[in-house]
Amino acid sequence: MTWALLIEQILNGVQLGVMLFLTAAGLTLVFGVMGLINLAHGSLYMTGAFVCAWVAGSTGSFWLGLGAGALAAAAAGAVVEVAVLRRLYDRDHLDQVLATFALILVFSEGARWIFGPQPLWLDTPEALSGAVSLPGGAAYPVYRLAIIGAGIGAALLLWALISRTRLGMRIRAGESDREMIGALGVDIRTLYTAVFALGAGLAGFAGAMVGALQSVQVGMGEPVLILAFVVIVIGGIGSVKGAFVGALLVGVTDTMGRVLLPMAFAGLLPPSEASGVGAALASMLIYVLMAGVLVWRPQGLFPANG
Amino acid sequence: MAERRELLASLLLLVALAGVALWADAAGEPYYVNLASRVAILGLAGVGLNLALGFGGMVSFGHAAFFGLGGYACGIIAWHAGNYEPVLTWPFEVEGTDRMPPIWGVAALVCGAAAAAIGALSLRTSGVYFIMITLAFAQMIYWFAISWPAYGGEDGLSIYVRNGFPGLDSYDPLSFFAIAFGALLVALAVSGRLLGARFGAALTMARLNPVRLATAGIDPFPVRLTGFVISAVITGWAGAIYADLNGFVSPSMLSWHQSGELIVFVILGGVGRLAGPVAGAAAYVALETFVGGATERWPLILGLALLGVVLFARGGIMGALAGKARHD
Amino acid sequence: MTEPALASAPALAVEGLRKAFGGLTATDDVSLDLRAGEIHALIGPNGAGKSTLIGQIAGWIAPDTGRVRLGGRDVTALGVAERARLGLGRSFQVSSLAAPLSARRNVMLAAQARAGSSFRFWGQVRRDRDLVAAADAALARVGLAGREGLPTAELSHGERRLVEVACALALGPKALLLDEPMAGLGAEGSAALADLLETLKTEAPILLVEHDMDAVFRLADRVTVLVAGRVIASGPVAEIRADAEVRRAYLGED
Numbered sequence: 001m002t003w004a005l006l007i008e009q010i011l012n013g014v015q016l017g018v019m020l021f022l023t024a025a026g027l028t029l030v031f032g033v034m035g036l037i038n039l040a041h042g043s044l045y046m047t048g049a050f051v052c053a054w055v056a057g058s059t060g061s062f063w064l065g066l067g068a069g070a071l072a073a074a075a076a077g078a079v080v081e082v083a084v085l086r087r088l089y090d091r092d093h094l095d096q097v098l099a100t101f102a103l104i105l106v107f108s109e110g111a112r113w114i115f116g117p118q119p120l121w122l123d124t125p126e127a128l129s130g131a132v133s134l135p136g137g138a139a140y141p142v143y144r145l146a147i148i149g150a151g152i153g154a155a156l157l158l159w160a161l162i163s164r165t166r167l168g169m170r171i172r173a174g175e176s177d178r179e180m181i182g183a184l185g186v187d188i189r190t191l192y193t194a195v196f197a198l199g200a201g202l203a204g205f206a207g208a209m210v211g212a213l214q215s216v217q218v219g220m221g222e223p224v225l226i227l228a229f230v231v232i233v234i235g236g237i238g239s240v241k242g243a244f245v246g247a248l249l250v251g252v253t254d255t256m257g258r259v260l261l262p263m264a265f266a267g268l269l270p271p272s273e274a275s276g277v278g279a280a281l282a283s284m285l286i287y288v289l290m291a292g293v294l295v296w297r298p299q300g301l302f303p304a305n306g
Numbered sequence: 307m308a309e310r311r312e313l314l315a316s317l318l319l320l321v322a323l324a325g326v327a328l329w330a331d332a333a334g335e336p337y338y339v340n341l342a343s344r345v346a347i348l349g350l351a352g353v354g355l356n357l358a359l360g361f362g363g364m365v366s367f368g369h370a371a372f373f374g375l376g377g378y379a380c381g382i383i384a385w386h387a388g389n390y391e392p393v394l395t396w397p398f399e400v401e402g403t404d405r406m407p408p409i410w411g412v413a414a415l416v417c418g419a420a421a422a423a424i425g426a427l428s429l430r431t432s433g434v435y436f437i438m439i440t441l442a443f444a445q446m447i448y449w450f451a452i453s454w455p456a457y458g459g460e461d462g463l464s465i466y467v468r469n470g471f472p473g474l475d476s477y478d479p480l481s482f483f484a485i486a487f488g489a490l491l492v493a494l495a496v497s498g499r500l501l502g503a504r505f506g507a508a509l510t511m512a513r514l515n516p517v518r519l520a521t522a523g524i525d526p527f528p529v530r531l532t533g534f535v536i537s538a539v540i541t542g543w544a545g546a547i548y549a550d551l552n553g554f555v556s557p558s559m560l561s562w563h564q565s566g567e568l569i570v571f572v573i574l575g576g577v578g579r580l581a582g583p584v585a586g587a588a589a590y591v592a593l594e595t596f597v598g599g600a601t602e603r604w605p606l607i608l609g610l611a612l613l614g615v616v617l618f619a620r621g622g623i624m625g626a627l628a629g630k631a632r633h634d
Numbered sequence: 635m636t637e638p639a640l641a642s643a644p645a646l647a648v649e650g651l652r653k654a655f656g657g658l659t660a661t662d663d664v665s666l667d668l669r670a671g672e673i674h675a676l677i678g679p680n681g682a683g684k685s686t687l688i689g690q691i692a693g694w695i696a697p698d699t700g701r702v703r704l705g706g707r708d709v710t711a712l713g714v715a716e717r718a719r720l721g722l723g724r725s726f727q728v729s730s731l732a733a734p735l736s737a738r739r740n741v742m743l744a745a746q747a748r749a750g751s752s753f754r755f756w757g758q759v760r761r762d763r764d765l766v767a768a769a770d771a772a773l774a775r776v777g778l779a780g781r782e783g784l785p786t787a788e789l790s791h792g793e794r795r796l797v798e799v800a801c802a803l804a805l806g807p808k809a810l811l812l813d814e815p816m817a818g819l820g821a822e823g824s825a826a827l828a829d830l831l832e833t834l835k836t837e838a839p840i841l842l843v844e845h846d847m848d849a850v851f852r853l854a855d856r857v858t859v860l861v862a863g864r865v866i867a868s869g870p871v872a873e874i875r876a877d878a879e880v881r882r883a884y885l886g887e888d
Contacts, residue, residue, distance in 0.1 A: 094569075113606070226562060232438065276453070276454065279453045280453040294431070298435075
């Protein structure tokens with residue numbers, strides 16, 4: 001394997017990682033603050049992608065689409081929180097699972113109804129359409145580098161928001177003691193809606209950016225949702241830092257496994273079998289990673305509360 | 307009193323299901339006989355999940371793994387029998403078979419082993435972790451089935467000749483229903499029996515209050531793990547029969563969506579009611595057939611209906627039929 | 635009752651238990667023992683480390699250093715359930731029963747572990763005469779005859795505490811660990827429970843955590859005082875009552 005390929009794959013892994021972080025951050029915040037498991041988080045990711053593709057398609061501006069996608073996902077999140085999820089905070093996880101599973105069905109069918117059964121396509125913006133050359137000679141798309149940059153930027157903003165602002169202080173208070181923030185006179189309902197909308201907006205932002213790399217279609221959210229769960233289990237529930245580390249770990253492991261494992265088996269097996277066996281094992285790699293973390297540290301790498 | 311009412315409602319439900327199959331067969335409507343078989347099989351899968359979820363308090367979002375593994379066990383063994391290739395050549399040779407009972411045995415073994423491994427890891431945690439981890443492991447098996455090319459990969463595996471059952475013509479829809487319905491009755495009887503036994507008392511307490519269970523001198527972990535394995539075996543059994551009903555097995559049987567549907571059967575029917583999943587599966591299949599036949603927006607209607615059930619009608623169908631659950 | 639060799643060892647012994655959470659030392663080199671036939675009261679102001687100590691004795695919390703012995707046997711490495719099977723009966727400060735189940739079902743579960751394996755899948759417990767009889771006998775001892783079939787959710791607060799004690803009894807305990815059994819019982823209930831504890835202690839000695847000082851001084855044979863994770867005094871009741879340091883700890887802080 002050449003250096004160029006290695007660097008390219010690491011960058012691909014990091015790019016997948018930051019996307020996963022943007023999705024997982026909202027999930028883990030919502031769980032940490034409200035104690036809610038939200039299966040429909042992937043639907044908000046999908047909402048961001050659809051709205052972005054649609055707005056960009058009708059206005060011709062990717063940037064308008066990107067903003068509209070993130071805002072639409074945040075708005076959809078706020079509506080869902082107020083209309084449905086608010087009633088589920090005191091219920092057990094089973095009710096939350098079923099209700100948010102129902103929301104997935106509603107979102108998916110709703111998207112199919114509004115945007116039609118065909119996938120939408122989203123072009124990368126012209127300003128980011130080129131490639132840069134990497135050391136070693138390979139070219140790497142600027143757009144993917146921009147995603148990495150945007151993801152890291154969003155992570156920094158989120159970190160600043162949580163550690164430096166009043167909203168962040170309330171979020172942290174909510175994580176450690178729900179009754180206390182009620183006693184502090186914080187309007188808990190508004191706080192919850194805001195946290196939910198924030199998480200939804202991040203997922204929508206991620207979905208909108210990824211929309212230019214793959215087709216935008218119903219069902220695109222769930223594989224990301226499940227990867228985000230793996231990220232959270234690895235990082236520790238409720239920990240944004242854990243989500244960041246976990247996301248990069250999962251992104252790089254998954255990407256590298258898909259390249260390296262078939263190559264490794266090529267030395268052992270006939271080529272036709274090697275690619276199959278390698279690909280099958282590579283698809284299991286991150287789950288093996290998760291199992292390893294569970295054995296080593298059942299509460300994840302960065303347990304949020306002790 | 308409440309218990310007798312639940313028993314009565316459960317018996318009525320089973321009689322009605324058998325009645326539909328008999329009526330449809332007499333009326334020359336094999337489609338509806340097969341629909342009844344589907345309800346029986348999905349109900350069976352739900353009865354398995356209910357043991358973990360409803361009675362043991364283990365919210366598994368990964369039971370499709372066992373449903374699909376059971377299905378693949380059936381498909382793969384039948385494929386080997388059909389192609390006259392042994393399933394194993396090492397360490398000893400194992401031929402395929404086209405009989406259901408040995409296939410079910412293999413499905414049970416495979417699912418039991420998978421559940422023991424997945425359970426041993428996921429039961430180290432609880433609550434929301436458990437939900438996410440069971441979902442993730444099921445997804446791992448799903449991706450493996452998709453990317454492993456030997457048995458059809460993404461396209462799935464056809465079972466060209468339905469497997470046989472001693473003494474019955476498995477191609478006859480009513481006979482096949484009898485097989486599925488018989489399996490359902492066995493699973494209901496076994497579940498009911500073990501829930502009333504010492505093991506059931508321990509499993510129930512593991513859900514209600516694990517601290518009390520440990521204080522009473524019973525370690526919750528092996529109790530939960532055993533419950534999880536039995537639950538997976540029953541769901542895997544259903545998967546093996548389902549593969550024969552459809553003549554086909556594909557990764558979609560392993561998907562997260564399938565896991566969600568199994569949970570829907572359990573909750574729609576009434577959590578912790580022995581026959582609840584059968585009621586849930588019946589309602590689901592009936593809605594899917596009649597509403598799904600009328601409008602292609604059926605998932606939207608299902609989603610809204612489920613939201614309504616969770617938010618406003620807790621207790622499910624059995625709750626409505628048999629009143630509030632009560633323990634003696 | 636017990637074998638001579640074991641009779642000489644205390645029913646329960648705690649040796650040099652130390653547990654720190656981060657920088658906070660919750661129990662600091664705590665030693666005490668529980669001898670046949672006695673009620674040994676453990677008292678101390680809130681935050682003294684009583685809960686952490688109880689947690690370490692019952693097996694929920696692993697100590698950093700030190701040992702726990704049951705009837706002379708080192709159980710430090712054993713889990714909660716194993717210690718219970720070896721005869722450590724326990725009631726909780728906050729009632730910890732399965733609310734939808736009847737009092738009888740709650741107690742039967744404790745009798746179940748004593749009567750052998752829980753991995754029996756066929757015989758129905760409700761028809762298991764031995765288990766039912768054991769549960770009813772334990773409930774009758776705590777004065778709940780006639781209330782066996784009620785869901786514990788429908789019992790009064792005091793009755794639920796008594797069901798907890800019955801659960802501990804059904805284990806066939808060699809030592810009892812009762813965490814504030816009198817709390818919320820009212821005068822009459824407290825008196826009845828005190829009478830019960832007086833007779834129970836001859837079967838299994840009792841480590842009693844209690845806030846009600848009158849009850850402690852009336853019931854206990856010995857008292858250990860825990861302040862800030864350390865034992866500041868331990869001895870017969872009269873000695874503790876007169877101890878200056880104890881008075882300071884209580885008058886100063888509580």
